[in-house]
Structures are given as structure tokens and as C-alpha cells.
Amino acid sequence: MFRHTLLALVFLGLSASTAPAIASGKGTLQTHVVQKGQRLGSIAKRYNVTVEAIAYANGIREHAPIKPGQRLVIPDRSDKDGSEARAENPNLGDAPDPHATRRASLERPSNGRRRSGPAWQEYAHAPKRKNWVEISNYNSKWRGLVLDSKGKIRPTARQAIAELLAATGDHPGPPDRLLRLIVDVSNTFGGRPIHVVSGYRTTSFFRDSRHKTSQAVDFAIVGVPNAVARDYLLTLDSVGVGFYPNSTFLHLDVRPRSTRWVDYAGPGEAPRKSPHGAPPQTPVDFDELAEQAAEGASQPSPPPRDASAESAPAPSETSPSPQP
Numbered sequence: 001m002f003r004h005t006l007l008a009l010v011f012l013g014l015s016a017s018t019a020p021a022i023a024s025g026k027g028t029l030q031t032h033v034v035q036k037g038q039r040l041g042s043i044a045k046r047y048n049v050t051v052e053a054i055a056y057a058n059g060i061r062e063h064a065p066i067k068p069g070q071r072l073v074i075p076d077r078s079d080k081d082g083s084e085a086r087a088e089n090p091n092l093g094d095a096p097d098p099h100a101t102r103r104a105s106l107e108r109p110s111n112g113r114r115r116s117g118p119a120w121q122e123y124a125h126a127p128k129r130k131n132w133v134e135i136s137n138y139n140s141k142w143r144g145l146v147l148d149s150k151g152k153i154r155p156t157a158r159q160a161i162a163e164l165l166a167a168t169g170d171h172p173g174p175p176d177r178l179l180r181l182i183v184d185v186s187n188t189f190g191g192r193p194i195h196v197v198s199g200y201r202t203t204s205f206f207r208d209s210r211h212k213t214s215q216a217v218d219f220a221i222v223g224v225p226n227a228v229a230r231d232y233l234l235t236l237d238s239v240g241v242g243f244y245p246n247s248t249f250l251h252l253d254v255r256p257r258s259t260r261w262v263d264y265a266g267p268g269e270a271p272r273k274s275p276h277g278a279p280p281q282t283p284v285d286f287d288e289l290a291e292q293a294a295e296g297a298s299q300p301s302p303p304p305r306d307a308s309a310e311s312a313p314a315p316s317e318t319s320p321s322p323q324p
Helices: 002-017 040-047 051-058 083-088 098-102 155-164 176-188 226-233 286-294
Strands: 018-024 027-033 071-074 132-136 141-145 194-198 216-221 239-243 250-254 259-262
Touching: 027 040, 040 051, 040 071, 051 071, 051 083, 071 083, 132 155, 132 176, 141 155, 155 176, 176 194, 176 216, 176 226, 176 250, 216 226, 226 239, 226 250
Parallel strands: 132 194, 239 259
Antiparallel strands: 018 027, 027 071, 132 141, 194 216, 216 250, 239 250
């Protein structure tokens, strides 16, 4: 008798925490009904996903309080940042269509934010000291005032940041605009520490990588989800912004006009534009896709087989395609 009663209670407990699946354009979304005492961390651990992914999929902040009875959409384990689940979540009312989600590398910001992510303004606040930057890489850290009272870059700050970006000696130094962008990012997010993953380097999947000329930096902001920081970077002019859902950093570079892309590759993999399937043998040229979108063109398609079409120049010959 006791055993049957215990099994019944367990069954009721499991049933109470799992809501009926929500119908979506791609099928069904797994949902969870919040129980008393549960937090996003425990729920994320139960489903083996991240807190960031759940928050992103449901349009809430990572530290937002949740209440018993609240229904949460649970992203699939392969949906690393929750963007796919968010796009299919009917409760948000502003989810982009599936085609727009698949073409995330070609989306443009609206009113300072992307439709598919939380507002960066929620994480933004004034720093304790303007133009004061704390920045580090895997080996060292520096913090100090970057701009003087006249808005000029202080020589000591330039040298320190250049060393963190490995852009010293025979290597080209970082351009002033990249240094000012780092200051701008720091000021926007309250002076939070900035962790540099890569600055100057000669190895890249792209021949014309801006890392080779010290015009690019891969980084993360401590305490700010990459998807949120990306939303802010997309409001800037004349920059390249790369978002990597399966990695731990963002890419930012300086260039004549803005370009953006989403790369689903994991660490060490060749770039890929799809979240599923094996990495392509030939790296995807995200810049070319974004450049064509900016010019009002569609994604590249195979050329027609008739003789006149075969004699026409290829897209890469008629439009610039700078690399990350």
C-alpha cells in the first residue's frame, strides 16, 4: 500500500512540473511549469541546458524571479543560445519567422535591439569612472584610464591594450577606432571587465582576416551574455560583428561599412552557417552573404547553365567581400 502511494505521489509531482507541449511552426516546444522553490539554475540543470538559453528563449533576464505556475519554454540541447526556441515561442508575440531565424547573419537591428534577443539596455548602466577600462587575456590583465580629459588616447593605455591584443613589435598596432570601441563597450556596460580571447594573429580560415592587421578582437564581457552584447554591437556603424553561439566570445572589427554574421562552428571547426549537420569542407564566406544582403541581393545561388549566364561575372567579382 505504501509503495503504491509513494509511486502515485512521484507521478503527480512529475506531472505537475511538465506542461503540455506548445504547438509551433516546426512541431512542438517542450515546456516546464515552475514549482515552488525552483530557480532557473535548477531547471536548466534538469534539462541539461544553460540558464542563458532558457532566459533567452522566454524573453526574461537570467536573474529574473520566476513564480510557481509560470510556464517556461525549454530549448533543445542543440539550441545552445535558445534563439531557435525563442523564434518559435508563441507567448512572446514578436518572434521572427523561421526563415528570418535561419538568416540571422543577414538581420539588421531595429531601434537599438534585435527582435530575437533581450534588450541590451537592461544590462547597460553608467560606469563608476568613465573611460576607465579593465581588460585581460589568458596571461595578463590591465586596468586604467584610456582617454584623457581632451578625449585623446593615453600612450600608456595604448601600449598596454596593444600588448594584450598581441599587436606590438613588428605586428601592426591596433587602430585608434578599435581602441575607442573597446572604451565605448566598457562605458556602455558599466565598466565590466573585458576578456580578450584573440587580437592580432596570422592563423585564420579567411585569407583577408582583419585579425592579421590588428583591426579585430574576439572578446567577452564578464557578466553579460554574448547575445546581449551582440545586440549592442549591432547598433554601431562601420563594424564587423560575428556571433558564435557554440563558442564563448564575440568578434568585433573596424571596416568601411557594417557587416554581421552568425557562425555555428565550435572551437577549431571550419565556419558554418547552419546549427545542424557536419562542418563544411569549404569555409562559409559570411561577409559575402552580409554584403549582398546590404546591397539588396539574395543569398548566392548556383549560376544558370546556359552559355550566356556562364559568361557573366561571379558575385565575388562584382562586390567586395572582406573577411572576418
